[in-house]
Structures are given as C-alpha cells and as structure tokens.
Amino acid sequence: MKTLFKLIKWGLVLVVALAVVLFLGRNTIARMAVEIGTKQKTGFPLSIGSVDIGLFNSTLEVRDLKMTNPPEFQGGTFVDLPLLRVNYDTVSMLRRSPHIKELIINLNEIVIVKNEKGESNTTRLQNSVSGSSADSGGTPKETGEEPRPQNKQPYRVDLVKIHIGTVIIKDYSSGRLKERKMTLNMDATYKNITESTNVTTLVMNTVFKQLGTVVGDVVKGLGDAAKGATDAIQKTGKGIFDIFKKKQ
Numbered sequence: 001m002k003t004l005f006k007l008i009k010w011g012l013v014l015v016v017a018l019a020v021v022l023f024l025g026r027n028t029i030a031r032m033a034v035e036i037g038t039k040q041k042t043g044f045p046l047s048i049g050s051v052d053i054g055l056f057n058s059t060l061e062v063r064d065l066k067m068t069n070p071p072e073f074q075g076g077t078f079v080d081l082p083l084l085r086v087n088y089d090t091v092s093m094l095r096r097s098p099h100i101k102e103l104i105i106n107l108n109e110i111v112i113v114k115n116e117k118g119e120s121n122t123t124r125l126q127n128s129v130s131g132s133s134a135d136s137g138g139t140p141k142e143t144g145e146e147p148r149p150q151n152k153q154p155y156r157v158d159l160v161k162i163h164i165g166t167v168i169i170k171d172y173s174s175g176r177l178k179e180r181k182m183t184l185n186m187d188a189t190y191k192n193i194t195e196s197t198n199v200t201t202l203v204m205n206t207v208f209k210q211l212g213t214v215v216g217d218v219v220k221g222l223g224d225a226a227k228g229a230t231d232a233i234q235k236t237g238k239g240i241f242d243i244f245k246k247k248q
Contacts, residue, residue: 034062042128043070044078044121060086073113073121074172080109100157111168118173157193164188 031051038046049064065081083106092099113121164184171178 038067042125044068044125044128045070058088058090060088069111069113069121072119073115073124074170077109077111078113078121078125079107079111082106082108096153098153098155100155101159103157103160105160105162107163108165109168110164110166111170114169114171114173116172116175153195155195158191160190160193162188162190 031048034051035046035048038044045068047064047066047068048062050062052059052061052063054060062084063082065079065084066077067079067081069075069078083104085102085104086100087102089099089101111121115121164186167182167184169180169182
C-alpha cells in the first residue's frame with residue numbers, strides 16, 4: 001500500500017512539474033510549432049524572433065517574423081514582418097470560430113520573385129496553402145473536373161491595421177534579372193473581415209490607390225502573398241489553440 005501511495009505521489013509531482021514547464025515554455029513551444037508547421041505546409045522556411053501568448057489579456061504577439069524563399073526562387077528574404085499582434089476572443093478560438101477583435105500587421109518588406117520558369121513565389125505560397133496544384137507558370141492544372149467547393153472555417157475580424165513598407169520585384173523569367181524596388185510606407189485599415197472576404201482584392205485596391213497604374217501581376221502578387229502568409233500562419237497556428245484546448 002505504501003508503494004502505491006508513493007507511485008501516486010510521484011505521479012502527481014510529475015504532472016504538476018510538466019504543467020509548470022508547459023506554462024513557462026508556452027511561448028517557445030508556440031514559436032517552434034509555427035516555424036515547423038509553416039515549413040512543412042508551404043516549403044518556405046520561417047523564423048520567428050519571439051512569440052508572446054497572453055493568458056489573461058487574450059493577445060498574441062509575434063515579433064521579427066521572417067519568411068525566406070526556397071532555392072528555386074534564389075533564396076533570400078520573402079517576407080520581413082517585425083510585428084504581428086492579435087487581440088482575440090479566447091472562447092471563440094476554443095470553439096473553432098475565431099473572433100479577432102484587432103489585428104495589427106507591420107510588413108517591413110516583401111520580395112516578389114518570378115523564377116526562370118515564370119512561376120512566382122507568391123503563387124507557390126498561395127497554392128501550397130490552398131492545396132491546389134500548379135504548372136510551371138503558376139496556374140492551376142486543368143483536370144477536366146469542376147473544382148470541389150471547400151468548407152471555409154468561419155471567422156470574424158473586427159479591425160485590421162496594416163503597414164506596408166517596401167516591395168521589391170525580381171524577375172528572372174527572361175534569363176537575366178530585372179529588379180524594381182517600390183517604397184510605399186503606406187497604412188491601411190479594414191473593418192469587419194470574414195471568411196467570405198477577398199483579402200487579395202482588399203490589398204490590391206489599397207496598393208492601386210497608392211501607386212496608380214502598375215503591372216497587375218505585381219499588385220496581385222502582393223495580395224496573394226498577404227493572403228497566403230496569413231492562411232499559412234492561421235492553419236499552423238490553429239494547432240497551438242488546440243493544444244491549450246486539450247489542457248482545459
């Protein structure tokens with residue numbers, strides 16, 4: 001009987017110790033989960049400086065997020081995001097119908113690359129997130145079948161504040177590099193975003209107002225990158241909330 005009590009005692013001690021470790025290391029666990037999950041899902045390496053998950057103020061803050069290009073897009077920076085802050089409703093997250101009260105995105109730099117085959121990194125990212133296949137030109141392959149409608153996870157974002165610093169376009173499709181750099185330093189605010197909102201169109205319209213007439217693919221690429229990166233982080237980050245849900 002004494003042996004049984006000792007086993008129970010040490011079992012409880014281990015459980016408490018594990019809970020303390022998870023509590024203290026929750027930010028590191030979250031950072032590693034997003035980095036690994038995004039790389040596996042998209043093929044684009046991701047590094048994060050820090051992740052801070054507030055337990056009492058329902059905030060998620062990501063700092064110094066950098067996504068890099070795979071070798072087929074010459075490597076180097078794809079997205080440089082110094083700050084991503086989310087103010088969310090905790091209960092809605094656990095119910096899998098996220099309600100984001102405020103989303104702040106500070107996008108310092110994005111590098112849009114079109115490789116020798118004519119495929120852009122933004123299209124590759126978007127296709128990898130959506131699960132659609134693409135040919136070398138970055139367009140979905142024709143299968144002769146009607147695409148099946150996908151059930152979108154419901155979500156709502158009350159307020160989105162986004163800052164876009166610099167956009168760099170690198171085009172290798174002609175055999176020699178053509179590069180263009182645009183410094184925007186623009187701020188935009190969006191309200192009442194849902195799963196039915198076309199994020200690409202929102203970003204495109206904002207950039208068009210800032211730049212005037214530009215190459216459509218460039219602006220669309222910016223929109224696709226914004227949506228692709230957001231979807232990738234959302235899908236991989238959803239597992240973080242699942243982890244905490246299981247702890248309840």
